Structures are given as structure tokens and as C-alpha cells.
Amino acid sequence: MFSTTPSVTSPYEITRLRGALLIGGVLVSIFVFADLILLPESLYTAYLINRFGLQLPLVVFALALTWWHKFNQIKETLFAVILVMFTYVNYGFLHYAWVTERFSFAYEGTILYTFYCIFALGVPFRLSLIAAVINVVGFILLMYMSPVYGERVMLAVGFVASSLFVGCYARYRLDHAMALLKSTNARLVVLSTRDELTGLLNRRALMEGAEYLLSLCKREKLTTGVIMADLDDFKKYNDAFGHQQGDEAIMMQAGILNEVFQRKSDVVGRYGGEEFMVMVSGLNEQEVTQQCEAVLNLWQERALPHAHGASHPVMGCSIGAVVSKPDVKTSLQALISQADKNLYEAKHRGRQTFYITCMPDKS
Ligand SMILES: Nc1nc2c(ncn2[C@@H]2O[C@H](COP(=O)(O)OP(=O)(O)OP(=O)(O)O)[C@@H](O)[C@H]2O)c(=O)[nH]1
Secondary structure, eight states, rough: OOOOOOOOOOHHHHHHHHHHHHHHHHHHHHHHHHHHHOGGGGGHHHHIIIIIIIHHHHHHHHHTTSTTTHHHHHHHHHHHHHHHHHHHHHHHHHHHHHHHHHHOOOOOOHHHHHHHHIIISOOOOHHHHHHHHHHHHHHHHHHHHOOTTTGGGGHHHHHHHHHHHHHHHHHHHHHHHHHHHHHHHHHHHHHBOTTTTTTOHHHHHHHHHHHHHHHHHHHTTTOEEEEEEETTHHHHHHHHHHHHHHHHHHHHHHHHHHHHSTHHHHEEEEEEETEEEEEEESHHHHHHHHHHHHHHHHHHHHBBBOHHHHHHHBOOOOEEEEEEEETTTHHHHHHHHHHHHHHHHHHHHHHHOEEEEEEEEOO
16 A cells, blocks of 8 residues: 655765765874874874874775665674774874883874764764773773873773763764654654544545656556545434444445555545545556445445445445546546546445446547
8 A cells, every 4th residue: 555654865874974984084184294293203104004004094995885785784883893993003003102102192082083983974872882892991901001191091091981981872862862753753654644543544645645646657657546435324324323333434444445455556545534535556447346346345244234214224335436547637636526426426326336437438
């Protein structure tokens, strides 16, 4: 049956990630100039190898992978792995600078990398936490091997550990808010497109779906059928058995329509009150006739006793249908109006029957 669920826009997300990776590469390069001012010249070669030979290629590698068809499936894990590798490459230089020159290279990059991967590249909470734990353990081991910051070692460890975990917690809150937003959105889509009683499309979504199917039929040169079904003597039924039981008959009608019109492309909805509309595609008059008969037969099988004084002893419906080979001028309103006329003809012919015509009329 026709669905109105919106699809995910991943091409935009990929473009955004490419932009974020490019900015990441530019940031690394800018920091190179800032760092070179502070570093002793003897460390230049090691530093440049570390940045341009190891860190930057990691960014380029991630950027190249964005063109891979499986990138979407691996991107979160990839960015988490890159975060750890990036950080450990930096630890390598920190260690080297200390061992060779007793130079205390800054540790703040560790925090910046984590924030960049978590927020700009979107590494989710669990992977962020795993990466943070690995990076904090690495930092503690590094401080154990080379006390780069002297008596401020504990302060550095505390600062790195708390910053990384604050980042992870913020990611957790963000993931939670996003999940809530997603489920609320999905709920809103259901509320705005579905009829509460029957679960079928409501009038607005029905019209949208029907317009869409009609334009598809025009483009693909397919026939289209509009079927209007209206419960018979429903006022009498309501008066005799009450509104609640009346609602159950309406739900029964929805169930019957769902049973008969099962194709994904079928547009099935509640037109209003006890009137329903279905739009089908690619079927000829004979096939639509069979579907109308199937609906009436299923009502007969249900054998739901009708109110005293109704035109038939059991509940059923009348159906008006129209089949058309639409052209550019064919409008949905014209099809509905013809199906409605046919419905009243079916009512006029004694109810629990159908009346079908073709548009334009073949006779
Ligand atoms: N229980 C219930 N009744 C509804 C609902 N929507 C509309 N109705 C009732 O459906 C009845 C429709 O009555 P009419 O338009 O006179 O049609 P009818 O009695 O079915 O007569 P025919 O269509 O000529 O066979 C009204 O009494 C409405 O109150 C609903 O959601 N639940």
C-alpha cells in the first residue's frame, strides 16, 4: 500500500562530511605553522614527517573513502579508528620530542581531535567512548614513560581525561535528543497522514498519494482506476447499534479494503465518514470489476447483521468505480467526480452492488 514515509537524504550528509574532512586537513596545516614557531629546529623534520607523512594522509585516506559505495556503512567506525590513530601519532611525536630534546610538546591537540571527530565527523556515543578510553589510557602510559609535563603531569592527565569524557557525555545527550526527534518525527508523520480509526491514509494523504499515482500513470502510460466505496444505510446501523459498533463496521471496511488492495502502489484511504477511496494503476476494467466484486463478497462472508429496516439484512457497501487511460488533461477531480456519480448509481440500483464506467466513455 502507498506509504508517505520520507526517505533519508544521505548525499547531503556525504557532502557535509567531505567539507568537514577538508576543513580538518586545513586545520592540521595551519597548526603546523603555529607549532613550528615553538619547536626547536632540531625537531622540524620529525614534526613535519609526523604531520604531513602520517596525520594528513589519514585525513586524505578518509576523504578518498567517501567515494566508496560502502562508505555509509563504515563511516562511524572509520572515524573512530582515525581518531585513535591520529591521537597516537601525536603521542608518538610528544614522546619523541621529550626523549630527544626534553621538549614538552602541547597535549591540547588530543582534546581537539576528539571534539572534531565527535561533533564534526559525528562519531556516535559508544564509539566515542571506546576511542576516549583508548586515548586516555595511551596518554597515561605516555606520561608514565615520559613525564613531559614534570610536576604538572597529573593536571595534564586530569584535563585530558575529563575533557574527553565531557565530549562523550555531550555526544550521548546529542544522540539521545536526535533519537527522540526522529521518533517524534515518525509519530508526527503517522499522525498527519493516517486516519486514527482505521490506520488508512487520511483525506489529505489520500489526495497526495492519488495525485502522485495519477502523474506516474500519465508518465508510464498506465491505466488508472478510482474506486469509491460507501457503507450502506450506515445511519440506520449507527442508530440501531450505537456509534461504537458503527466504528467497528468502519474498521471492518478498512480491513476488507486492505485485503483486496494489497499492491504497494495501491492508494487506499478514508475519504470521509463512511466513504473510502482507492486508486489503483495498470489494471483494466475487468480487473477492477473483479476487485469490486471481491470487496462485496468479503462483506457477504462477514455476514454482519444490519439494522432493522436497512435495504439488506447484512452490512455491505455500494461501490462506484471508474477506469481511465489518463492523458495530460485528465484531472484527479474529474476521476473522483465520475466515481462518485457511479457510486450514487450503485446506491440507486439497490445498494450492495457496484457500477463501473470507463473514461472517456467507450460506448
Ligand atoms: N460510527 C461512526 N459513524 C460515522 C462516522 N462517520 C460518519 N458516520 C455516520 O455515517 C452516517 C452516514 O449517513 P448517511 O450519509 O445518511 O448515509 P447512509 O445512512 O449510509 O445512507 P446511504 O449512504 O444512502 O446508504 C451518519 O449517520 C454519520 O454520523 C464514524 O467515524 N463513526
